Amino acid sequence: xxxxxxxxxxxxxxxxFGAGGMxxxxxxxxxxxxxxxxxxxxxxxxxxxxxxxxxxxxxQNIIGKGFIFAIISLFLWHAAHRIFHSLHxxxxxxxxxxxxxxxxxAMVGTLITAYTLLAIGF
Amino acid sequence: MSENQRIIEIxxxxxxxxxxxxxxxxxxxxxxxxxxxxxxxxxxxKDYLDGSLSFRWSCRMAICGSCGMMINGEPSLSCETFLRDxxxxxxxxxxxxxxxxxxxxxINMEGFIEKLESIQPYIIPxxxxxxxxxxxxxxxxxxxxxEQFSSCINCMLCYAACPQFGLxxxxxxxxxxxxxxxxxxxxxxxxxxxxxxxxxxxxxxxxCTAVGYCSEVCPKHVDxxxxxxxxxxxxAADYFLRFLTPKGGAK
Amino acid sequence: xxxRRPYVRPMAGWWRKNPFFxxxxxxxxxxxxxxxxxxxxxxxxxxxxxxxxxxxxWLEGLKNPWYIAFHWLTLAAMCYHTYTWFKxxxxxxxxxxxxxxxxxxxxxxxxxxxxxATASLAMLGLVWGMAR
Numbered sequence: 001x002x003x004x005x006x007x008x009x010x011x012x013x014x015x016x017f018g019a020g021g022m023x024x025x026x027x028x029x030x031x032x033x034x035x036x037x038x039x040x041x042x043x044x045x046x047x048x049x050x051x052x053x054x055x056x057x058x059x060q061n062i063i064g065k066g067f068i069f070a071i072i073s074l075f076l077w078h079a080a081h082r083i084f085h086s087l088h089x090x091x092x093x094x095x096x097x098x099x100x101x102x103x104x105x106a107m108v109g110t111l112i113t114a115y116t117l118l119a120i121g122f
Numbered sequence: 123m124s125e126n127q128r129i130i131e132i133x134x135x136x137x138x139x140x141x142x143x144x145x146x147x148x149x150x151x152x153x154x155x156x157x158x159x160x161x162x163x164x165x166x167x168k169d170y171l172d173g174s175l176s177f178r179w180s181c182r183m184a185i186c187g188s189c190g191m192m193i194n195g196e197p198s199l200s201c202e203t204f205l206r207d208x209x210x211x212x213x214x215x216x217x218x219x220x221x222x223x224x225x226x227x228x229i230n231m232e233g234f235i236e237k238l239e240s241i242q243p244y245i246i247p248x249x250x251x252x253x254x255x256x257x258x259x260x261x262x263x264x265x266x267x268x269e270q271f272s273s274c275i276n277c278m279l280c281y282a283a284c285p286q287f288g289l290x291x292x293x294x295x296x297x298x299x300x301x302x303x304x305x306x307x308x309x310x311x312x313x314x315x316x317x318x319x320x321x322x323x324x325x326x327x328x329x330c331t332a333v334g335y336c337s338e339v340c341p342k343h344v345d346x347x348x349x350x351x352x353x354x355x356x357x358a359a360d361y362f363l364r365f366l367t368p369k370g371g372a373k
Numbered sequence: 374x375x376x377r378r379p380y381v382r383p384m385a386g387w388w389r390k391n392p393f394f395x396x397x398x399x400x401x402x403x404x405x406x407x408x409x410x411x412x413x414x415x416x417x418x419x420x421x422x423x424x425x426x427x428x429x430x431w432l433e434g435l436k437n438p439w440y441i442a443f444h445w446l447t448l449a450a451m452c453y454h455t456y457t458w459f460k461x462x463x464x465x466x467x468x469x470x471x472x473x474x475x476x477x478x479x480x481x482x483x484x485x486x487x488x489x490a491t492a493s494l495a496m497l498g499l500v501w502g503m504a505r
């Protein structure tokens with residue numbers, strides 16, 4: 001009666017989901033506060049915190065590059081995985097199409113991030 | 123019956139496969155006392171109001187795992203849920219969610235039994251010991267590591283609490299995974315590699331989205347969600363490490 | 374003839390039927406904000422790569438009241454994500470034994486939240502230090 005079992009490839013997406021979930025749980029709120037509120041509203045932080053010169057220096061630094069890449073790509077993979085499962089939860093079992101749209105979307109976002117970071121140079 | 127007897131309305135989801143197209147609700151007025159469980163209320167209906175009502179029960183003391191029902195939408199053992207806690211409101215009783223209804227409050231549990239079998243819920247020793255060699259010894263600490271997961275009474279409340287099982291009946295589900303984990307971490311067992319095939323499969327742990335309600339409703343505090351989610355880590359390690367180790371658990 | 378005819382109940386709207394599931398859908402829903410925020414940052418990165426004028430357009434755009442309101446909402450969603458992430462954490466990891474006793478769930482959740490708070494303060498300090 002033993003069925004043949006097919007190994008799930010979910011660990012790849014689950015690992016990316018988990019890494020992004022942890023990173024966004026640790027740093028998500030403060031990043032949103034800094035880039036979306038403190039800087040635009042001129043609260044708390046110096047006025048030129050996100051000036052072109054500062055941000056370019058940061059994005060040209062190897063550590064800065066790594067940080068930006070990790071934040072954007074892992075946030076995307078985390079969200080893609082969760083939204084994909086939520087669609088299943090609400091009864092939209094789009095299967096392979098939804099998988100392509102969400103994981104594909106995260107992949108495209110990751111590639112654009114990597115390409116742009118390289119284009120900015122060192 | 124005592125003087126402080128009151129009347130409570132019990133609404134039961136009825137289904138007769140021979141006559142009904144789909145289930146429908148029927149309300150009964152049941153006299154009850156403070157010491158009466160929902161199970162006793164349902165038994166009163168069968169004994170005095172409608173003998174055709176079907177439901178499962180056995181021990182009346184929360185150990186046989188037979189009398190699970192949805193009580194006001196929550197998976198509960200009806201023997202340890204009391205009518206007094208709902209009075210004067212009406213109490214709604216329904217067969218365990220996510221399982222096919224066989225009749226009234228009786229569900230079809232064949233799928234669950236098959237899953238229980240599939241995890242090989244017994245110790246698979248590295249080497250069989252003969253009677254002369256004596257028993258398989260274990261320290262109290264080794265026992266403590268899995269004891270919680272061995273408390274499952276197969277009541278299936280966790281399946282009725284698991285939307286992922288409701289959405290995909292193939293999912294191996296909370297209780298079976300808890301029992302699988304219980305054997306995998308037993309120091310006397312060597313069957314982990316075989317069982318990991320199931321954990322890793324399409325029917326395995328990655329159907330779970332960590333809702334966690336299974337552990338909330340468990341009457342024996344087994345915490346099946348913990349067993350499932352620990353095995354996501356185990357499965358992911360197995361998935362990635364198989365490329366590094368010569369044998370691994372991979373197929 | 375077999376008289377068995379098991380009835381399978383529909384799943385539609387399951388998550389509305391229990392407060393526990395409603396909460397689950399809300400914390401899953403925080404992913405929409407995580408995605409939106411990642412896309413905002415990605416847009417910023419692309420503008421940065423196009424030079425100072427482009428960057429300043431993006432930076433000015435953030436001052437739009439709609440963006441500000443959206444970021445307040447995103448902040449709330451992110452905080453809720455942080456809280457629920459660490460609330461579930463004890464369920465997702467092997468038991469932590471300290472001094473022969475199993476660490477209670479609230480200690481694990483509390484530690485996670487404390488680490489998040491520390492990391493956030495460190496981040497804020499770092500940004501403040503680098504900008505000065």
